[in-house]
Amino acid sequence: xxxxxxxxxxxxxxxxxxxxxxxxxxxxxxxxxxxxxxxxxxxxxxxxxxxxxxxxxxxxxxxxxxxxxxxxxxxxxxxxxxxxxxxxxxxxxxxxxxxxxxxxxxxxxxxxxxxxxxxxxxxxxxxxxxxxxxxxxxxxxxxxxxxxxxxxxxxxxxxxxxxxxxxxxxxxxxxxxxxxxxxxxxxxxxxxxxxxxxxxxxxxxxxxxxxxxxxxxxxxxxxxxxxxxxxxxxxxxxxxxxxxxxxxxxxxxxxxxxxxxxxxxxxxxxxxxxxxxxxxxxxxxxxxxxxxxxxxxxxxxxxxxxxxxxxxxxxxxxxxxxx
Amino acid sequence: xxxxxxxxxxxxxxxxxxxxxxxxxxxxxxxxxxxxxxxxxxxxxxxxxxxxxxxxxxxxxxxxxxxxxxxxxxxxxxxxxxxxxxxxxxxxxxxxxxxxxxxxxxxxxxxxxxxxxxxxxxxxxxxxxxxxxxxxxxxxxxxxxxxxxxxxxxxxxxxxxxxxxxxxxxxxxxxxxxxxxxxxxxxxxxxxxxxxxxxxxxxxxxxxxxxxxxxxxxxxxxxxxxxxxxxxxxxxxxxxxxxxxxxxxxxxxxxxxxxxxxxxxxxxxxxxxxxxxxxxxxxxxxxxxxxxxxxxxxxxxxxxxxxxxxxxxxxxxxxxxxx
Amino acid sequence: xxxxxxxxxxxxxxxxxxxxxxxxxxxxxxxxxxxxxxxxxxxxxxxxxxxxxxxxxxxxxxxxxxxxxxxxxxxxxxxxxxxxxxxxxxxxxxxxxxxxxxxxxxxxxxxxxxxxxxxxxxxxxxxxxxxxxxxxxxxxxxxxxxxxxxxxxxxxxxxxxxxxxxxxxxxxxxxxxxxxxxxxxxxxxxxxxxxxxxxxxxxxxxxxxxxxxxxxxxxxxxxxxxxxxxxxxxxxxxxxxxxxxxxxxxxxxxxxxxxxxxxxxxxxxxxxxxxxxxxxxxxxxxxxxxxxxxxxxxxxxxxxxxxxxxxxxxxxxxxxxxx
Numbered sequence: 001x002x003x004x005x006x007x008x009x010x011x012x013x014x015x016x017x018x019x020x021x022x023x024x025x026x027x028x029x030x031x032x033x034x035x036x037x038x039x040x041x042x043x044x045x046x047x048x049x050x051x052x053x054x055x056x057x058x059x060x061x062x063x064x065x066x067x068x069x070x071x072x073x074x075x076x077x078x079x080x081x082x083x084x085x086x087x088x089x090x091x092x093x094x095x096x097x098x099x100x101x102x103x104x105x106x107x108x109x110x111x112x113x114x115x116x117x118x119x120x121x122x123x124x125x126x127x128x129x130x131x132x133x134x135x136x137x138x139x140x141x142x143x144x145x146x147x148x149x150x151x152x153x154x155x156x157x158x159x160x161x162x163x164x165x166x167x168x169x170x171x172x173x174x175x176x177x178x179x180x181x182x183x184x185x186x187x188x189x190x191x192x193x194x195x196x197x198x199x200x201x202x203x204x205x206x207x208x209x210x211x212x213x214x215x216x217x218x219x220x221x222x223x224x225x226x227x228x229x230x231x232x233x234x235x236x237x238x239x240x241x242x243x244x245x246x247x248x249x250x251x252x253x254x255x256x257x258x259x260x261x262x263x264x265x266x267x268x269x270x271x272x273x274x275x276x277x278x279x280x281x282x283x284x285x286x287x288x289x290x291x292x293x294x295x296x297x298x299x300x301x302x303x304x305x306x307x308x309x310x311x312x313x314x315x316x317x318x319x320x321x322x323x
Numbered sequence: 324x325x326x327x328x329x330x331x332x333x334x335x336x337x338x339x340x341x342x343x344x345x346x347x348x349x350x351x352x353x354x355x356x357x358x359x360x361x362x363x364x365x366x367x368x369x370x371x372x373x374x375x376x377x378x379x380x381x382x383x384x385x386x387x388x389x390x391x392x393x394x395x396x397x398x399x400x401x402x403x404x405x406x407x408x409x410x411x412x413x414x415x416x417x418x419x420x421x422x423x424x425x426x427x428x429x430x431x432x433x434x435x436x437x438x439x440x441x442x443x444x445x446x447x448x449x450x451x452x453x454x455x456x457x458x459x460x461x462x463x464x465x466x467x468x469x470x471x472x473x474x475x476x477x478x479x480x481x482x483x484x485x486x487x488x489x490x491x492x493x494x495x496x497x498x499x500x501x502x503x504x505x506x507x508x509x510x511x512x513x514x515x516x517x518x519x520x521x522x523x524x525x526x527x528x529x530x531x532x533x534x535x536x537x538x539x540x541x542x543x544x545x546x547x548x549x550x551x552x553x554x555x556x557x558x559x560x561x562x563x564x565x566x567x568x569x570x571x572x573x574x575x576x577x578x579x580x581x582x583x584x585x586x587x588x589x590x591x592x593x594x595x596x597x598x599x600x601x602x603x604x605x606x607x608x609x610x611x612x613x614x615x616x617x618x619x620x621x622x623x624x625x626x627x628x629x630x631x632x633x634x635x636x637x638x639x640x641x642x643x644x645x646x
Numbered sequence: 647x648x649x650x651x652x653x654x655x656x657x658x659x660x661x662x663x664x665x666x667x668x669x670x671x672x673x674x675x676x677x678x679x680x681x682x683x684x685x686x687x688x689x690x691x692x693x694x695x696x697x698x699x700x701x702x703x704x705x706x707x708x709x710x711x712x713x714x715x716x717x718x719x720x721x722x723x724x725x726x727x728x729x730x731x732x733x734x735x736x737x738x739x740x741x742x743x744x745x746x747x748x749x750x751x752x753x754x755x756x757x758x759x760x761x762x763x764x765x766x767x768x769x770x771x772x773x774x775x776x777x778x779x780x781x782x783x784x785x786x787x788x789x790x791x792x793x794x795x796x797x798x799x800x801x802x803x804x805x806x807x808x809x810x811x812x813x814x815x816x817x818x819x820x821x822x823x824x825x826x827x828x829x830x831x832x833x834x835x836x837x838x839x840x841x842x843x844x845x846x847x848x849x850x851x852x853x854x855x856x857x858x859x860x861x862x863x864x865x866x867x868x869x870x871x872x873x874x875x876x877x878x879x880x881x882x883x884x885x886x887x888x889x890x891x892x893x894x895x896x897x898x899x900x901x902x903x904x905x906x907x908x909x910x911x912x913x914x915x916x917x918x919x920x921x922x923x924x925x926x927x928x929x930x931x932x933x934x935x936x937x938x939x940x941x942x943x944x945x946x947x948x949x950x951x952x953x954x955x956x957x958x959x960x961x962x963x964x965x966x967x968x969x
Contacts, residue, residue: 020943020969022670022693024345026374028386028411030422030467035492041485042495043406043422043467045386047345047372049693049713051672051969056941061967063674063691067372067393068404070713074397074720081714083689088674090944090965099676099689122493144676144689162687169681169960170768172688295379297343298413314492319413321384323343323374347668349697351709351734353745353790358815364790364808365818366729366745368709370668370695390695390716391727397720445816618702620666621736637815642736644707646666646697 020053031302031318033123036310042119042318063088063100076173077137083144084173095150102147104135105158106206109193110219110232113253113266116289117303118318124305127285128266130232130249133208133215133239134189135160141185143172156195158206164188184211193217200224213239228255243275260293264303283308297322343376354625354641356446359633365442365641386411386423399496400460406467407496418473425470427458428481429529432516433542433555436576436589439612440626441641447628450608451589453555453572456531456538456562457512458483464508466495479518481529487511507534516540523547536562551578566598583616587626606631620645666699677964679769682956688765688964709734709746722819723783729790730819741796748793750781751804752852755839756865756878759899759912762935763949764964770951773931774912776880776895779854779861780835781806787831789818802841804852810834830857839863846870859885874901889921906939910949929954943968 030043052062065086071078080086080100087100113128115121121128132138135145139162147160166185168174174185193206201222208215214237221230232251239246253266265288272281289303302317353366375385388409394401403409403423410423425431436451438444444451455461458468462485470483489508491497497508516529524545531538537560544553555574562569576589588611595604612626625640676689698708711732717724726732726746733746748754759774761767767774778784781791785808793806812831814820820831839852847868854861860883867876878897885892899912911934918927935949948963 020967022672022969024347024372024670026345026372026386028374028384030411030413030420033492033495035490038488038490039486040465040488040490040492040495041406041422041467041469042492043411044494045372045374045388045403045409045411045423047374047388049670049672049691051674051691051693051967053943053967053969055944059940059944061674061944061965063672063967063969065691065693066404067390067713068395068402071394071396071717071720072714073717073724074394078396079714080691081712083687086691088676088689088691088967090676097676099687100691119494125493142686144687146687163685165684165686167681167684167686169679169686169688170771171690171765172679172686294382297376298378298382298384319384321343321374321376321386321411323345323376323386347670347695349668349695349709351697351707353734353736353743356815356818358813361811361813362809363788363811363813363815363818364729364745364792365815366734366790367817368695368697368711368726368732368734368746370697370711389727390713391718391725394717394719397717401719442817448816617705620699621701621705621707642707644666644697644699644709644734646668646699646709 020051023050023052024048025050026323027321028323029118029318029320031118031316033119034315035123036312036314042123042316059090059092061088061090069101077140082171082173084140087147095148098147098149099144101137101140102135102145102160104132104138104145104206104208105147105160105191105193106134106208106215106217106234107132107136107191108147108149108158108160109156109195109204109206110217113230113232113251113268114228114255114264116264116266116287116305117316118299118301118320119316120320121287121303121305123303123316124285124287124307124314125309127268127305127307127309128251128253128287130217130234130251131246132191132217132234133213133236134162134191134210139189139210141166141174142189143168143174145189154197156197158193158195159191161188161190184213187211191215213237215239226257228257229253243278245273245275247271247273247280260295262291262293264289264291285309294319343374346373346375347371348373349646350644351646352441352641352643354441354639356442357638358446359635359637365446365639382413382415384411384413392424400463405494405496407463410470418471421470421472422467424460424463425458425468425483427455427461427468427529427531428470428483428514428516429457429531429538429540429557430455430459430514431470431472431481431483432479432518432527432529433540436553436555436574436591437551437578437587439587439589439610439628440639441622441624441643442639443643444610444626444628446626446639447608447610447630447637448632450591450628450630450632451574451576451610453540453557453574454569455514455540455557456536456559457485457514457533462512462533464489464497465512466491466497468512477520479520481516481518482514484511484513507536510534514538536560538562549580551580552576566601568596568598570594570596570603583618585614585616587612587614608632617642666697669696669698670694671696672969673967674969675764675964675966677764677962679765680961681769682958682960688769688962705736705738707734707736715747723786728817728819730786733793741794744793744795745790747783747786748781748791748806750778750784750791750835750852750854751793751806751837751839752780752854752861752863752880753778753782753837754793754795754804754806755802755841755850755852756863759876759878759897759914760874760901760910762910762912762933762951763962764945764947764966765962766966767933767949767951769949769962770931770933770953770960771955773914773951773953773955774897774899774933776863776878776897777892778837778863778880779859779882779885780808780837780856785835785856787812787820788835789814789820791835800843802843804839804841805837807834807836830859833857837861859883861885872903874903875899889924891919891921893917893919893926906941908937908939910935910937931955940965 065080069085189210191208195204285307388403392408512533514531518527608630711726715731835856837854841850931953933951
């Protein structure tokens with residue numbers, strides 16, 4: 001027998017109940033992806049749990065994860081019950097402290113470029129996402145990460161860190177590689193960021209460090225009537241992938257909204273020093289797409305992305321839903 | 324702290340909220356199975372999510388999957404978040420379009436024989452289920468399948484297809500075996516069916532094709548007072564399993580209901596050409612069982628099945644629940 | 647879109663609906679664990695489903711499992727849909743019968759020592775938990791277990807059993823090792839227990855047997871004003887782990903509650919006969935901790951445990967939540 005859940009909180013509010021709650025929400029999508037060679041069907045359905053409560057002294061607390069993020073036995077690094085997916089938090093007048101698979105301070109302040117298409121960029125490998133050095137799945141070999149956020153007037157401060165220990169205890173994954181001296185899995189991965197919000201624009205600066213590698217990130221976004229524009233520049237130092245060193249990521253995104261229609265685009269460039277006198281290489285990615293809001297949680301969306309990472313032009317078209 | 328969900332939609336309706344919703348339902352069962360040698364305990368509990376919404380223009384959309392169908396990391400072919408379990412759909416005056424692990428057009432029109440026992444046939448390997456050539460998990464190496472359904476007056480039309488591409492892109496499983504020429508994993512698997520519903524009886528015809536293999540299916544069901552009877556005949560061509568060729572499946576099921584009691588039975592025959600002059604072989608399966616409705620979602624049920632597939636007679640007895 | 651679920655059953659009650667329901671609840675925790683060498687972050691979030699219904703004749707039935715207990719493809723022995731995690735039950739005037747990953751009769755009657763710390767003992771390997779011989783995951787190679795509970799006046803009776811069959815049928819895990827004569831996986835694992843509840847104290851006696859191994863358990867608990875004290879003694883016979891034979895586990899736990907504060911401690915000793923003239927060995931474990939109830943489902947908790955099993959002193963400190 002089906003259970004209908006309330007879509008509004010009105011009745012709960014009037015009842016004056018301050019008790020802890022579990023909200024169940026979901027999303028879905030269906031459509032077609034052109035992968036550069038063929039057109040393929042692509043769909044998905046997901047459910048998310050959002051747990052919220054409040055202590056007697058007014059401290060808020062909560063947690064959130066999706067069903068597909070709970071892979072207790074299949075993947076210890078994608079399990080909310082192990083602290084390696086989703087997050088738990090407490091928040092009050094002193095700010096908000098989260099623990100789990102949280103984003104880094106830099107990512108919390110700056111974020112990514114605009115998502116395009118009904119698969120929200122996945123059809124092109126999510127090239128709209130900035131590859132921040134720490135957090136957001138990067139350091140889960142050390143178990144849960146923490147993120148602290150505090151806002152005073154127009155300024156927000158962010159700090160995030162791993163615990164610098166890859167050794168496991170009973171419910172925390174982590175292979176014991178302590179024997180490997182100076183292994184990055186034994187180095188605290190941390191990040192600090194600040195953001196100024198001026199109403200119709202914001203600007204943010206972030207820093208992150210993990211072992212020898214470091215990251216300096218700058219981001220800003222502005223809205224003028226129906227236009228939005230966002231720029232991100234991330235400079236990496238000593239971030240190696242084999243012999244190749246990632247030097248920087250630069251990105252620009254813009255959007256125009258007219259009633260139900262939103263047109264979005266982005267450009268991104270990544271530069272690598274190939275090492276050993278092999279010179280440099282630049283990867284450019286371009287994307288353009290449109291969303292049409294059908295109301296009630298349904299959006300018709302499509303996008304085209306050309307990226308040097310795939311060495312191809314790919315596209316998607318479909319509908320996405322929020323429940 | 325437990326949350327009690329509403330079992331009726333009355334209050335939601337009066338509130339006039341048309342917003343998207345997530346309904347949580349479940350099922351369970353407990354009892355004993357005689358596997359031909361021993362009696363064993365068998366139980367299970369499952370939870371299902373049904374997501375529904377409606378666009379401003381009155382287009383319905385939704386999705387559904389169970390918790391045990393989300394194995395994101397353990398099994399890419401049994402994951403609603405990858406489109407290989409559960410389904411997403413949109414529907415309106417033009418019909419209903421579903422994508423995911425959908426049944427084929429033939430199966431949508433004709434279905435299976437009657438389920439027997441508290442494990443609903445599982446205690447005998449689900450021999451009441453017809454092995455349709457396409458859809459319902461058969462073609463998930465190509466990612467999600469689609470199913471289109473449209474009803475006008477007494478006639479329903481069905482069409483289903485895979486995309487004919489086993490190459491994976493970012494969230495679609497599928498090993499790239501393009502090198503294997505004429506591999507069935509690169510052939511579109513499709514099915515077409517039509518059904519006439521005359522009120523207390525229906526008759527349906529289906530066709531399916533995947534590579535060289537094809538399937539022609541016929542089904543009909545009728546109800547006379549407390550009696551129901553259903554017949555299915557499926558003729559396969561070039562459907563090989565090694566050297567053996569599956570020639571046909573024929574099945575007949577009947578049920579009699581008197582108040583809370585339902586008595587059900589089925590017979591099924593499968594014929595195989597063993598190839599290489601080894602002659603033919605027929606597999607017969609018989610089943611009989613009874614359900615007693617205890618009310619409130621609980622049913623006491625038991626069944627006995629004798630099948631050449633197991634070369635044994637097996638039985639179950641227990642209770643099954645709907646929540 | 648988030649769905650808010652009702653935290654009270656008041657409205658459901660007034661509606662007089664007796665239909666089956668699915669309740670969604672959850673828990674979370676975040677804090678730090680000192681594992682004897684390093685301090686590490688540890689967090690988790692979990693969601694639990696509780697399914698309940700009632701037949702027309704007033705028979706109650708239900709089921710319960712957590713999202714992280716459904717690992718259908720990753721671990722057949724931790725899957726509610728296979729009967730190897732969570733449980734299904736029916737209950738009425740004749741008692742309650744549960745099937746699935748249930749505890750043994752002994753554990754149902756006696757239970758464990760008091761849990762300490764925000765990770766509820768997990769930071770020290772759950773040494774507060776008694777290792778009962780049967781049930782609670784011990785015999786899942788035989789599929790689901792059963793537990794029967796019946797209370798008349800002050801006395802409760804308990805009986806539990808596995809089915810003595812490790813052979814699998816279609817949805818029950820179990821490797822077929824029938825060839826191994828006298829394998830414990832082919833022996834019924836059963837337990838019987840009785841408990842007398844005198845209001846502010848109870849005493850219980852349990853017995854369990856699996857193959858050659860047997861267990862005799864005694865437990866009692868009493869409350870005096872703000873004090874609670876609990877004692878457990880479990881005597882094992884022929885319970886071997888390689889050459890070593892587990893002889894007994896003795897445990898004592900005490901708690902003192904003053905308003906929101908609860909202080910808890912336990913001591914436990916396990917004795918092993920190392921066999922082959924190697925003599926005996928005793929393992930002692932001590933724990934002390936405190937919980938401070940913040941209200942609304944949040945508890946600040948910390949603990950210190952010194953145990954010979956880890957040959958170390960470990961500690962935790964954090965907050966735990968109920969939603």
